[in-house]
Amino acid sequence: MSKIEVLSDAVADQIAAGEVVERPASVVKELVENALDAGATDISIALETGGRSLIRVIDNGEGMEREDALLAIERHATSKIRNAADLVGVASYGFRGEALPAIASISKFELETTPRSGSEGTRVVVSGGRVDAVEPAVRQSGTTISVRRIFFNTPARRKFLRSQAAETRACVDAITLLALARLDVSFKLTSDDRVLIDVPQAGSVAERIGGLFGREMAEGMIPVDHQTPTLSVRGYIQRPADARPTGRKAFLFVNGRPFKDPFLVRAAETGFRGAATPGTKPSMVLSLEVPGEAVDVNVHPAKQEVRFKDRYFLEKCVEEAVRGALSPVESAPGWEGGGGTVARWHGGTGFHASGSGAQDGVELPPSFFAPEEEGTVAPGIGELLQVFNTFIVCETSEGLTFIDQHSAHERIIFESAMRQLEGDEAVSQRLLIPITVDLNSNELEAVEAHSDVLASVGFEIEPFGGRTVMVHATPNPHPRFDAKACFEELATDLARERFGSLPNRLHRFAATYGCRAAVKAGQKLSASEMRNLLVGLFACDLPPHDVHGRPTIVRLQREELERKFGR
Amino acid sequence: MKFTVTREQLHEGLTAVAASVPTKTTLPVLSNILVEASDDGLRLSGTDLDIAVSTVVAAEVDEPGSVTLPAKKLVEIVRELPSAAIRITTAGEQRVNLECGRSKFRLLGVSKDEFPSFPPVDFEDHWKVTSADLQKLIGHVSFATSTEESRPILNGVLWELRADRMRMVATNGHRLAKMDVPLTSAGSTADLIVPPKALDQVKKVFGPADEIEIARSENHLGFRCGATRVFTRLIEGPYPNYDQVIPKGNDRIATIDRQTIMSAVRRVGVVASDQTHRVRLSFSPGTLQFSVNTPDLGEAQDEISISYDGDAIEIGFNANYLLEILKLMPTDEVQLAMQAPERAATIEPVGWDDPAAYLCLVMPLRLVD
Ligand SMILES: Nc1ncnc2c1ncn2[C@@H]1O[C@H](COP(=O)(O)OP(=O)(O)OP(=O)(O)O)[C@@H](O)[C@H]1O
Ligand SMILES: [Mg+2]
Numbered sequence: 001m002s003k004i005e006v007l008s009d010a011v012a013d014q015i016a017a018g019e020v021v022e023r024p025a026s027v028v029k030e031l032v033e034n035a036l037d038a039g040a041t042d043i044s045i046a047l048e049t050g051g052r053s054l055i056r057v058i059d060n061g062e063g064m065e066r067e068d069a070l071l072a073i074e075r076h077a078t079s080k081i082r083n084a085a086d087l088v089g090v091a092s093y094g095f096r097g098e099a100l101p102a103i104a105s106i107s108k109f110e111l112e113t114t115p116r117s118g119s120e121g122t123r124v125v126v127s128g129g130r131v132d133a134v135e136p137a138v139r140q141s142g143t144t145i146s147v148r149r150i151f152f153n154t155p156a157r158r159k160f161l162r163s164q165a166a167e168t169r170a171c172v173d174a175i176t177l178l179a180l181a182r183l184d185v186s187f188k189l190t191s192d193d194r195v196l197i198d199v200p201q202a203g204s205v206a207e208r209i210g211g212l213f214g215r216e217m218a219e220g221m222i223p224v225d226h227q228t229p230t231l232s233v234r235g236y237i238q239r240p241a242d243a244r245p246t247g248r249k250a251f252l253f254v255n256g257r258p259f260k261d262p263f264l265v266r267a268a269e270t271g272f273r274g275a276a277t278p279g280t281k282p283s284m285v286l287s288l289e290v291p292g293e294a295v296d297v298n299v300h301p302a303k304q305e306v307r308f309k310d311r312y313f314l315e316k317c318v319e320e321a322v323r324g325a326l327s328p329v330e331s332a333p334g335w336e337g338g339g340g341t342v343a344r345w346h347g348g349t350g351f352h353a354s355g356s357g358a359q360d361g362v363e364l365p366p367s368f369f370a371p372e373e374e375g376t377v378a379p380g381i382g383e384l385l386q387v388f389n390t391f392i393v394c395e396t397s398e399g400l401t402f403i404d405q406h407s408a409h410e411r412i413i414f415e416s417a418m419r420q421l422e423g424d425e426a427v428s429q430r431l432l433i434p435i436t437v438d439l440n441s442n443e444l445e446a447v448e449a450h451s452d453v454l455a456s457v458g459f460e461i462e463p464f465g466g467r468t469v470m471v472h473a474t475p476n477p478h479p480r481f482d483a484k485a486c487f488e489e490l491a492t493d494l495a496r497e498r499f500g501s502l503p504n505r506l507h508r509f510a511a512t513y514g515c516r517a518a519v520k521a522g523q524k525l526s527a528s529e530m531r532n533l534l535v536g537l538f539a540c541d542l543p544p545h546d547v548h549g550r551p552t553i554v555r556l557q558r559e560e561l562e563r564k565f566g567r
Numbered sequence: 568m569k570f571t572v573t574r575e576q577l578h579e580g581l582t583a584v585a586a587s588v589p590t591k592t593t594l595p596v597l598s599n600i601l602v603e604a605s606d607d608g609l610r611l612s613g614t615d616l617d618i619a620v621s622t623v624v625a626a627e628v629d630e631p632g633s634v635t636l637p638a639k640k641l642v643e644i645v646r647e648l649p650s651a652a653i654r655i656t657t658a659g660e661q662r663v664n665l666e667c668g669r670s671k672f673r674l675l676g677v678s679k680d681e682f683p684s685f686p687p688v689d690f691e692d693h694w695k696v697t698s699a700d701l702q703k704l705i706g707h708v709s710f711a712t713s714t715e716e717s718r719p720i721l722n723g724v725l726w727e728l729r730a731d732r733m734r735m736v737a738t739n740g741h742r743l744a745k746m747d748v749p750l751t752s753a754g755s756t757a758d759l760i761v762p763p764k765a766l767d768q769v770k771k772v773f774g775p776a777d778e779i780e781i782a783r784s785e786n787h788l789g790f791r792c793g794a795t796r797v798f799t800r801l802i803e804g805p806y807p808n809y810d811q812v813i814p815k816g817n818d819r820i821a822t823i824d825r826q827t828i829m830s831a832v833r834r835v836g837v838v839a840s841d842q843t844h845r846v847r848l849s850f851s852p853g854t855l856q857f858s859v860n861t862p863d864l865g866e867a868q869d870e871i872s873i874s875y876d877g878d879a880i881e882i883g884f885n886a887n888y889l890l891e892i893l894k895l896m897p898t899d900e901v902q903l904a905m906q907a908p909e910r911a912a913t914i915e916p917v918g919w920d921d922p923a924a925y926l927c928l929v930m931p932l933r934l935v936d
Contacts, residue, residue, distance in 0.1 A: 416842070420935075424862065427843040429885070430909055430930040431740045433807045435718075458935055473933060476741070476885070477842045483740075484717040532841050539863070 019301035020102040023161060024051025024150060025170035026302060027103055031145050032178055033093035034100070035059035036185065037080065038143065041201065044188040047171055050164035052150060055171075060142040063115040066122040070134065072111070073126060075101045089292015093257060093303075100145075105129035106157070108148040114139040128153040172196055176212055177258040180251050180285055183208050205236060209285065213249075217283075222331040224286065226321030231294070231314070233321035235286040237268070239333060240276035240326070240549035248281035254288045254295055259306045267315035271322025273507060274414065275545035286318065323541065329401070332544035332553035334560070384530040390521040392530050399558040405533060406521045407546035412536040413477055414514030414547045421456050421506045428458035429476040435484045439467045439491055446494035453509045459487065477517055478529075489516045511547040568632025568657040570604045572624060574667065577653055578645050580611045580624035581638075583772050583795060587620035588613040588638040596681040599635035602655075603679075604628045610794070612685070613638060618765045619685050620772055623794030634663055634676040644672055686798050688789030690782045694728055694754035698777040698792070700923075704735040705770050707746050707895050707925055709763040713739030723760035723802035725809070730756070736809050737763070742888045743809060743928040744895075759788060760806055765799030772797055813928060814911050817904035819877035821850055822917060825901050827871050828855070829893045835859045835867040836886035844886045845932050850905075851879045882908045883932040892927040909933055 021027055028045060035043045038061025048054040064072060071077040078097030081087060087095060103109060104126040114121035114137070123137035151158035161167060168191050175197055179187045183205065189197040199211035210218035221236035235251075250265045251258065268284055276282060296307040308314050325331060385393045392403040420426040439447060444467050447454065454461060458475035474483035493512045519525065525533070537543045537552065544553045581600065589597055592615065601612040605628060612621035634657055644665065645653070653667045657676075665672040705724075713721035718740070725736040734747045769790050773779055777792040783801070790797040835846055835857045849856040850873075857869040882905060893901065898916035905912045914927045 426935045427840070427845050427883070428933045428935050429741050429843075430911075430933055432738060432743055432812050432911060432928065432930050433740050433809070435740070455935060460933075476932075480714060482715040482717050484715065488717070536841065 020098050021106060021150075022302070023170060024055055024167050025174045027051065027055050027107075027147055027150065028057070028171045029174040029178070029302075030094075030099035030103065031055070031057035031147075032175060032187075034145075035061050035143065036178065036182060037092045037094050038062045040142070040185065042186045045171070045175060045190070047168060047189070047191040049192065050161075050167035051171055052161065052164070052167070053148060055147040055150070056144065058142070058144045060140075063141045063143055064113045064122070065115050065117070065119055066134070068115075069111055069113050069122045069124050070131075073100050073104045073109075073124065073131070077101075087298055089295075090297060091255065091292070095298070101129070103147055106154055107150045107152065110146040110148075111143070112137050112139050112145075113143040114141045116141045168196070177251060179212060180205070180208060181253050181256050181258055181287075205285065209236065220333075221283075221285075222325050224284075224321050224325040226317060226324050228317060230291065231317060232289045233286055233317055234289075235284065237272075237286075237322055237325055238283040239331065239551075240272060240280070240282060240545050241333060241551050243272075243276055243280040243282035243549060245279050245281060249283040249285075251285045252288070253286070254290060254297075254306055254308075255292070256287070257297060257303070257306070259297075260304050261306075263311070264315060264318050267318040268322045271319040272326070272549075274418070274511070274547055275326050275542045276549040278504075278508070280549060284322075286321070288314070288318075290314075326542045326545055329538075329544055329553060329555070332401075332555055333551050334555050334557060384527060384534070386525055386530060388521075389524050392525075392533065394534070396555075398555070399561065400556040402554045402556070403534065403537065404521075404546070404550075404552055404554075405523070405525060405530075406518050407550060407552040408533055408537045408543075409478075409518035410514040411540050411543065411546050411552055412514075412533070413517050414510050415540050415542075416477075417457050417510040417513050418506070420458075421453055421510060426456060426458045426475065428460060428473040430460075430473045431471065431483075434462075435471040435474070435487065436464060437469055437471065437484065437488055437491070439469060440495070441467060442495040443467075443491040444469070447491050450494050450509060453506065454490075457510075457513055475517065478519065480519055480523065481517060486513075486516045514547055568604050568634060568655070569630040570609060570626045570628040571652050571654050572609055572626040574645060574648050574650050574653055576624040576626070577609075580609065580622050581642050581645055583622045584611045584613040584620050585638050585642050586613075586771055587615060587618050587768055587797075589615040596635060596677050597683075598638055599677055599682070600638045600641060601633065601635050601679055601682045603633040605631045607794070612682075614683060614685070616683060617762065617800050618768055619796075619798040620768055621685065621796045621798075622772070632657060633679045634661065635679050635682050636663060636674055636676045640674065685796075686784060686787035686789070686800075688782050688784045688787050688798060690780055690789060690791055692755075693780040693782040693791075694757075695752045696733065696750070696779055696781065698773045698779050699775050700733075700748045701773075701779060702770050702775060703923060704733070704746050704748060705766040707897075708735040708737045708744045709766050710891060710895070711737035711739060711742055711744040711927075712763045715739070719802060720760060720804065720806055723762055723806075724766060725806040726757075726759040726761055728754060728757045728759070736806070738809060738928075741885070741930050742892065743813070744892070745809070745813070745926050745928075747924040749922050757783065758804065758806065759783065760802040760804050761788060762799060762802060765797065768799075769797050812911065813926070814904075814906060814913065817906045817910075817913055819850065819875075819880055819906065820902060820904045821855065821873050821875040821877070822900055822902050823855065823871070823873045825893055825896055825899055828873075828901075829890060831855075831857050831869045831871050832886050832889050832893070835869050836890070838865040838867045839886050840864065843932060844888075845883050846886045846889075847881060847883045849879070849881045850875050850877070852876050880905055880908065882912065883934065884912075884929055885932055888929050892929060895927075897921065897925065 032043055035057060038059060040059035040061035042060045044058045046056045076097040078095060080092045081090060081095045109126040111124045121137040121139040123135050125133040175187055175189050179199055183202040186200045187197055199208060202208040206218050209221060220239050220242045222239055224233060224235045224237055226233040252261055252264055272282055294309045297303060299305055299307045387393055390405060392405055394401050447469060451461060459471060460473035462470045462472060464470045471487055490513060497508060544551060546552045584600055592598055597615060603610040608623045609626035610621060610623045648667045648670060651668050656664050658664060660678055661676045663674045663676050709724050712724060721739055727734040732747050732749050736745045772795060773792050780791045782789050786801050788799050788801055832846060838861055839846055839859050840861045847858045852875055853872060855871050855873045859867045892914050896916050898919050900917040902915045902917050903912060908931060911928050911930055916925055
């Protein structure tokens, strides 16, 4: 007797289910994606005991005829593609025809659906993959799927479920992701009758972010909008000043489809370099539009990952997109922590269908972000006022801009030091009387270890025996520059820090040097010095942020001022 | 206290003193002027604790006494008064009445007990210099001091007094100015480091024809002419050995028309970097070429005729340093002497018809790639 047998369909389904259905959150994701593919504009999800006893998804989509409802729970039954070629650039979330049979095979499953055509509704009851009943049902058009007692017939899997709170959180995350991708749909999630998410159709991403994470988060976000002839990167990034080392939220979408990609997140982080404190993890919501054939979505069983044709180019674009977003003055914080951008967030959304791969009857996911209106580039410099010998205030067409003189100067020196470290020439002032500096042994070691970069920015140093060094030439970035103090402080900083790899080392060095060479808070500046500072700042790549991720600029909108005075 | 003084006398006295009154101070009494009436007349004094200025104007004193009055208000009132006699009387400790013709003011003073006392400088032993010499020295040298807090010595002007000459030297390490003037009345030898702010006051307070007596105590210096005095704190030395760094063998010597080189530097300096102000000078026989190349901003070239027959040399400078020095050079032609692109260059007047000797020095800028 042969020992190999073809598995029964039910067993095969259960095995496949292992890939599709890991936990309640995967069920939620699959069902909500199906609802979106069915063109629903209103989706509500109910959980009981973290999805263990019940997951129910109700949509107002196109529904199914009885025949289709029965086919839907058969393996590889799909309405979304017909042949392998359709897979290229597929625009619907589903394309395998795996999800419903997999879910139905490990739960007590019930599907109620009424097609838009006006035909009669159908109820299909399935238990562990076995169809128990098919009967007429009365329902408005749309579909309700109830999944009870998940993994009731696979106890081994049931054991792997985590705490109710953890499973609930995973479901929230899954819906959050889809809610960010689809502003045109309203979502509501309840868990044991507690409302966890309730967002109406949104006019803008900012509105949706506000609905999901709270107004504060929305106001701290900076819009990203980067276009190349072949792709676009849009979305929002967190203001560097608000970024923390933990608790980051990173959401990526490609052509409206959520995916995970630590390398792209890292590329985005690279874009923050020089504007955020190293080690902080800014949150981001980034949506890529690429031609359908440039991305393969069929590489991961749960579609969590995608494969790009030209990764390198993509990473570069993401990095540039982030840098570009950080550069306008609008990315500076507004008053009371709010973003100056908020006022502009209520624009039209301008959803449009994405590139290629349209299927009959399948709505294409709308593109994620609509282009936002252009802001002004740099404020025209009017009268300047120095306050507390620390801040510079100037009037712009939109309100008042406050500039931190030290942070701003630090940014200017940092960027020019970076260019010098990367090969630009630096100008070094020779000294008539060399500066002698006594260092401790750590400082001496650090100065020797950094002699190359110190030389690149203009310090000419010679050991003088013992722990003393002579400085024969120094940079002279501004008339108040105190070369000796700068060098001593720099030596102390260099001795304290660990600098790591080369790009990191240059970067940290330039940041440290910028900090030490810049004018300090408390220093009185002349009108022309203030003006030079502003001109220099706005000539920088990332004017609004200092090298530690703090803002260099804070803006007080005219409307805000008028509101305060009740005008 | 009761006295009468002419508006002109009071105005002159106040103007001399008011400059030493700080505009911002944490010690409120310092924004006041000390007014002391005695048989000698009216003494007015002001100080910011570093520098003190005091002068006496003639007045008819009926009742001696003293009070301090807000400097700014007093100066403004006196400026606006008609040219007539001003009568000032105290009513109690701090109330002061001021009358002039039909104008009447009542001011609130602060008790003179709070006013700091002046440094004790004994003029018994003193040097005598003419105000004209002193002004010449100050005017040509004190600009070169440093403002770097980490090298406080360079924040002062070195003033060397010798048997037959006096000299002032100032440097911020990037450029240096030095001037000698001969002395006729010999005094003792001294090396003083004086804050430039005090020298500024001296320049303002004393007239060009004055003979000034100068005396020092432990750490203060006093200037006196008639009843007018200026006191200042001295900076503690020693001053760096500047003589050692002044090049003696600069043998590439160009003689240049001062106005011509200044306007060329100013022109090309327009596109020099805001940070470094770097301009490049190329000397070849008969010509001096200027060039500036600032990434992101632009380029400039210029050329002037000079008298030069040394080897060709290219050297970079901070345009501001050059202009500052050239502006002060007292002759139509100047001599610029160099040795190498990384060594100090000196600038001196040519054919100066004056017993004084003037030399400035500027350190070049170097390019690092
Ligand atoms: N909520 C719904 N409304 C209307 N039709 C639905 C709904 N859910 C599923 N369907 C239909 O059932 C079919 C099977 O769904 P299923 O999720 O199993 O596969 P899929 O979405 O095509 O592919 P994938 O396995 O990648 O999700 C779909 O192709 C669709 O035609
Ligand atoms: Mg599906």
